[in-house]
Amino acid sequence: MISGNTALVALLGQPVSHSLSPAMQNAALKAMGLDWSFLALPCSADDLATVLQGLEAVGCRGLNVTIPHKQAVSQLCKELSPLAQRLGAVNTMTPLPSGGWHGHNTDVEGFVAPLLHNNANWSGTRTVVLGCGGSARAVVAGLQDLNPSEITIVGRRDQTLQPFCSDLQQGRPAHSVQLQPLLDNDPQLQTRIQQADLVVNTTPIGMSSHQPDQGPVLPLGEDIWNNLTAHTVLYDLIYTPRPTPWLQRGEALGCRTYDGLEMLVQQGAAALRSWSGVDEVPVNAMREAALKNLSHP
Template sequence: MSHSLSPVMQNAALKVMGLDWSFMALPCSADDLASVLKGLEAVGCRGLNVTIPHKQAVSLLCKELSPLAQRLGAVNTLTPLPRGGWHGHNTDVEGFLAPLLQNHPDWSERRAVVVGCGGSARAVVAGLQDVNPSEITIVGRRAETLEPFCSSLQQGRPTNAVRLQPLLNNDPQLQTRIQQADLVVNTTPIGMSSHQPDQGPALPLGEDIWNNLSAHTVLYDLIYTPRPTPWLQRGETLGCRTYDGLEMLVQQGAAALRRWSGIDEIPVDVMRKAALKNLSHS
């Protein structure tokens, strides 16, 4: 939590909004999660953001869940209920979609590829399901993880909804899927500043697979350190439009602040500038 940008950007917004609140990072072990929630409720905490690795565990401790949080089985935003307990929601989906929809409002009949099937990928795939592309391919390393991931996110969707297509990262079809994709999203940590060279290539799925990437493809990396990531640098040299995860972080934080404050007009620009300033000094 010590490296989180959330406190600096949320506190910048709170100051501009004139709210006498403070947003603080609070480390918490899995064993202490339930006790911490009870303690924060007891002292009148107005809201919480929850990050990895607690997003799924905290959903089981909420008294009430939004439909989206139920569907994902993951919560990142908690708001106190009037009669006690916490309401759990997930603003990661809104954060992920915000920059995409701003520049590409219509994703119907488009093809998307999502690299990775971990916790972050759940929000990405759920968001893509809501904008109705013609195809969503999920790329993973292990069938025993990939197939349950796709099945769980397919549950409860209309029978005519776009089906999730699982694909192992060594499948010969992968090159074609990427070349045909209108959007590729990297949800893995490969390319992050802390990623060590001896862990493998700094690009998701290796380097060669991106050599024939089409310039019409949008690349979206959930990583934002370094800026740009090596993968996004490769895309930029090929003429691709690129996004990193900083805007997703800012937008999900703004969505959470709307819920806590009941105020629709959130100073998103202030949050973005505070986050960028903090990154440039780190």
């Protein structure tokens, strides 16, 4: 029940009507007994600074930020966590007592959570990341902390791929794993994928809204996955459809697979910890709400 004392937490993005975050976060807030309400607020890039000022003025307790504002909003924060500063991207904001916003990024924590389930050890493994957009930044940062022996970043354009790798390498110790850029038409790619312990898809290929006439339903096309072996783990950030055609191909070959729903849940749980100051948040309630609303939009 919303009352005169109900506080606001919100998601900013454009569009946000499809988001599972309101169902997920409100289920958690109810379970925690917090008199807060989480709303999805559409916001254009031109209005972003004004909206942030207004939300601060009305006492908003915290914000999630999604596409296309994660990088732009980092420039509007008064303070950034070291991780958000390194990535140049913010997805979680908390009001500062002195005014303004603290920006953080919980996408990294959300991404690695399924990989670390049951104390899995990824040290020394070979990893391949498909794509070098905004989501890939959090993925690569998470992988760097898992200490693999090799991280190959696959992109379509060298002018995007090289700066991406340079940005993510900055500030890392000299002995840390080096990022290996590789164009998607490079003849080495087939071998890298066959040898990989983990392949992560950060591209939109395979998403429900991705029509067949826009290209292949599998990232990098069909043939490159024919020789995939069961030892490779596939992780797709997409969760609609569930599973994606790419993960279905992997499952048919005996691969262990992850989709992006658990990443969504875990990054949301990490954000809620930041806003509330409570370490134990009801992750199961968040997951159940996300699954229910994914099945029944």
